[in-house]
Amino acid sequence: MAVSKQRLVVTELREEDLPFLFELWHTSEVMRYADEFPRLRGWSKSDDLRTAWAKYQEKRSTLVKGYTQLILRLVGGMRIGESFFILLPEGYRFGKWEKPEDELCLMGDIKLKPEYWGQGLGTEGMQKVVEWLLGHTDCCLLVVPPHRKNPAAQRVYEKAGFELYRGMRSWRNHKVMELSRERYKRITVSARGRAS
Numbered sequence: 001m002a003v004s005k006q007r008l009v010v011t012e013l014r015e016e017d018l019p020f021l022f023e024l025w026h027t028s029e030v031m032r033y034a035d036e037f038p039r040l041r042g043w044s045k046s047d048d049l050r051t052a053w054a055k056y057q058e059k060r061s062t063l064v065k066g067y068t069q070l071i072l073r074l075v076g077g078m079r080i081g082e083s084f085f086i087l088l089p090e091g092y093r094f095g096k097w098e099k100p101e102d103e104l105c106l107m108g109d110i111k112l113k114p115e116y117w118g119q120g121l122g123t124e125g126m127q128k129v130v131e132w133l134l135g136h137t138d139c140c141l142l143v144v145p146p147h148r149k150n151p152a153a154q155r156v157y158e159k160a161g162f163e164l165y166r167g168m169r170s171w172r173n174h175k176v177m178e179l180s181r182e183r184y185k186r187i188t189v190s191a192r193g194r195a196s
Contacts, residue, residue, distance in 0.1 A: 006075060008121060010083070010128045013056065013069035018049045020071070020079045029114045033147030040086045040107070041069075063087055065137045066106070072125045080121065081112035083129040085142070094145060095171025104139040109146075110156065117152070126160040130184065140181050145174040161187045 013021070025036050025045040038044035043055035060067050066087025073079050085108030092099040092107075099105045110126050133142060144162060146153040148170045154177070158164075161184055162177035169175075 008080075008124050008128055009073050009075060010070050010125070010132050011073060013071055015053050017071045017079065018052060021069075021082055022049070022052075024082060024111060024113060027114065030111050033150035033153065034109065034111055037084060037086070037108070041084060066104075066139075068106075068108075068133065068137070070129060070132065072110070072112070072121075072128070080116045081110060081125055083110040083125070084108045085129075085133055087139070088143070094143075094174075094176055096168040097143075097165050097171075097176040100141065103141055104137070105141040105143060106133060106137065106139045107143040107145070109144055109153075122152075122156040123159045126156050130160050130179065134181055134184055142179045144177045146177060148173050148175055 022045050024030055036044055038046075042059040043052045047055065056069065063086070068083075068085045070083040070085075071079055072081035072083065085106040088099045088105045088107050090099065090101065092105075094107075110122060110129060112122050112125065116122075130142060133139065142162070144157050146157060154164075154175065157177045157179075160179070162179040163183070165176040165178055
């Protein structure tokens with residue numbers, strides 16, 4: 001079986017990445033079904049770059065590994081997307097979905113520049129994000145909220161191992177998908193078995 005060549009790397013946000021991030025958030029095609037999570041993130045595209053970086057540093061120092069802004073790059077270094085995840089507080093609700101009690105849970109998403117859609121880079125990127133999150137945090141559950149009118153995002157999350165939460169159809173036009181650390185381990189072991 002041929003080994004596929006790695007096309008993407010995931011890195012933590014650096015200050016010099018902010019102009020790219022703000023440009024991505026101001027791209028209407030990217031944001032059509034997405035949110036920049038300003039309430040959870042603690043800063044937004046309406047902030048100037050210096051303020052955004054200061055707010056990011058402040059929140060990062062408080063939440064440490066429970067607050068992660070990642071940049072997706074082609075292996076050559078070109079920035080093509082982002083992923084953001086944050087630790088959910090006890091009692092957090094998203095429609096009928098509620099964070100499991102006493103379980104470390106991160107919620108976030110992934111976004112790519114439109115010219116990179118339809119090439120499998122979203123799937124590869126999300127797989128790398130999941131690997132990064134589970135390798136760098138103690139979280140037990142990852143949650144993503146794809147828009148109900150964006151089946152392409154739902155497929156990307158499914159290919160990365162996420163399963164649809166069946167307790168609600170949607171809330172504010174978003175579904176909920178979950179991936180537990182335990183499920184990820186099972187998927188990884190199963191994939192290794194098929195590869196050998």
